[in-house]
Amino acid sequence: MSEIIIAAQALTEDGWRxxxxxxxxxxxxxxxxxxxxxxxxxxxxxxxxxxxxHAFQRAMAGLTEQQTGNDNFWSWRALMYRFLEALTPDDVEVIASGLMMEMLEAGYAALGEFHYLHNAPGGTPYDNPAELAARIAAAAGTTGMGLTLLPVLYMQGGLDGRALEGGQRRFASTEDSFAALMEGAAQAIAGLPDDTRLGVAPHSLRAVPADAIARVAARPGPKHIHVAEQTAEVEEVLAHTGARPMAHLASLVDLSPEWTLIHCTHGTAAELGEAARAGAVAGLCPITESNLGDGIIEMAAVQEAGGRFGIGSDSNVRISLAEELRTLDYSQRLARRARNPLAGPGQSSGRTLYQGACLGAAQALARGAGTIAPGNLADLVALDGAAPSLAGLTGDRVLDAHIFAGDDGAVRDVWSAGRHVVRGGRHVARDRIAPAFMATLRRLRTVA
Structure with a gap:
């Protein structure tokens, strides 16, 4: 399918034209x-x-904002485990479809789904071990979103090897069952467009034994892992291994451009610099990290080492590309007590953030995109120049205003690998997707 877009101004690989x-x-x-x-x-x-x-978590957005006493990531996680006990395969597909629709309307073209919901409630495997992976793939087919599917290996409840309990049992795999899951996931995405990718995700140092992480890392393709998100995780890994999480991971695998380290909030400057120099992407989720009270990454170490970063929405408590980038930048301003801390002298903060997120995500998702250039995937977003935040602006000031003064309401059209999936600010299948999405959200929120 061919299409010609005539742009009054476009940010290409060679700059603004x-x-x-x-x-x-x-x-x-x-x-x-x-x-x-x-x-x-x-x-x-x-x-x-x-x-x-984590697509299914979109359905619980806003349900964990009441103080329960010593609220933190771990108390939030306990609520999440109770919520997911109500989810059926149909629910998973409907929620993922609605979420992808929202993401496309916010200006994202592709998704890396860190997919760890594998089993039925109680931990009973489905007849098809990739049943829920197939539902994520079906949602991508429905919405036209580019998909990098990242099935998650999750084997234990902590570094002491304790068994999974409660809601965690829906995540459980052995290495053998995970091999069957990966085979089924490959079959599930086989009918999707050829920009679809399959990677792998050992969940974390806590949830996967060290030897299994090393074996999973031998698989080809993108590799994602949660690491150094929480101070309690740092303490647990230190206690059991004598090393901090990022250093311990680097001792188990050869970090490379295939790796994306999710959060790395509590990495030291030396650890972040080492990962950046190895080519790994720092996978940042600023809204979720703020919502959970995780902490603030030391971005200076990533930048000084020439590292790449990308943006994810993680718990999906809010879907807003502009706000993710703004939250990242503001966290650094607060930590450093300085304005425009991520931009070099004379550079635009908006362009630094936006262009960095495009390049980092393209690498993390093994997606030949990131810039508008001949030969690259046509992952494109058109903004409305008449939006109040953008009116009269050109060049880098467009990005500055879009991120710091505007919102995703300026998004008019989106193409994912040339698929024109958002027109006039609305997903082309919104009228078909939205009713089931809303009905499912209403039902699950009464259950939860």
Missing amino acids: NNVAITIEGGRVEAIEPSDAPPTVDILLPAPGNLHS
């Missing part, structure tokens, strides 16, 4: 050429991927 025609052919950008034709879009940007999500 005015009055250009972008030709899409076979899901990729075929050409970028000057054009005298009337623009069909005002502002065209590369559309980033969302590199970290």
Whole structure:
């Protein structure tokens, strides 16, 4: 399928260009050429991927904001385990479809689904071990969202090897059952477009024994892991291994550009720098990390080592690309008590954030995107130049205003690998997806 987009201004691999025609052919950008034709879009940007999500958690957004006493990540997790006991395979597919629709309307073109919900309530395996992975794949097919599916290996309740309990049993795999799950996941995505990818995700140092992490790391493709998110995790890993989480991980596997380290909130400057120099992506989830009270990453160490970062929505408590980037930047401003801390001298904070997120997610999701350039996937987002926050602005000031003064309401059109899935600010299948999504949310929220 081919399409030509005429942009009044576009942020291309070579920088901002005015009055250009972008030709899409076979899901990729075929050409970028000057054009005298009337623009069909005002502002065209590369559309980033969302590199970290647990789709089912979208249904519990807003349900954990009451003080229960010493609230933290661990108390939130206990509530999450109780909630997921109500989820059926149909629920998982409907929620994932609604979530992907929301993400596309927010300007994301692709999703890295860190998929750890595998079993029925109580931990009983489904007849098809990849039943729920297939539901995530079906949601991607329904919405047209680019998908990097990351089945999660989750084997134990902690570094002491304790058994999984309660809601955790829905995540459980052995290495043998995980191999069957991976085979089923490959079959589930086989009918999706060829920009779909399959990776692997050892859940964390707590949930997977060291030798199993090393074996899983031998699989080809993207590899994602939660690491150093919580101070309690740092203390547990130190107590059992004598090393901090990021250092312990680096002793088990060869960090490389295939790795994405999710959160790494409590990595030291030395650890973050080592991971960055190895080419690993720092997978940041600023809204979730703020919501859970995780802490603030030392981004200076990532940047000074030339590292890449990307953005994920993790618990999906809120779907807003602009707000994720704004939250990341504001956390650094608060920590350093300085303005524009992530931009170099004379550079734009908005462009630094946006362009960095595009490049990091493209690497993390093994997706040939990240910039508007011939040969790259046509992951694109068009903004409305008449939006109040953007009116009269050009170049990097568009990104500054979009992130710091605007919101995702300025998103008008989105293409995922050339699939034109958002038009006029609405997903093309919203009228079909939204009713089931809303009905499922209403039912589950009464159960929870």
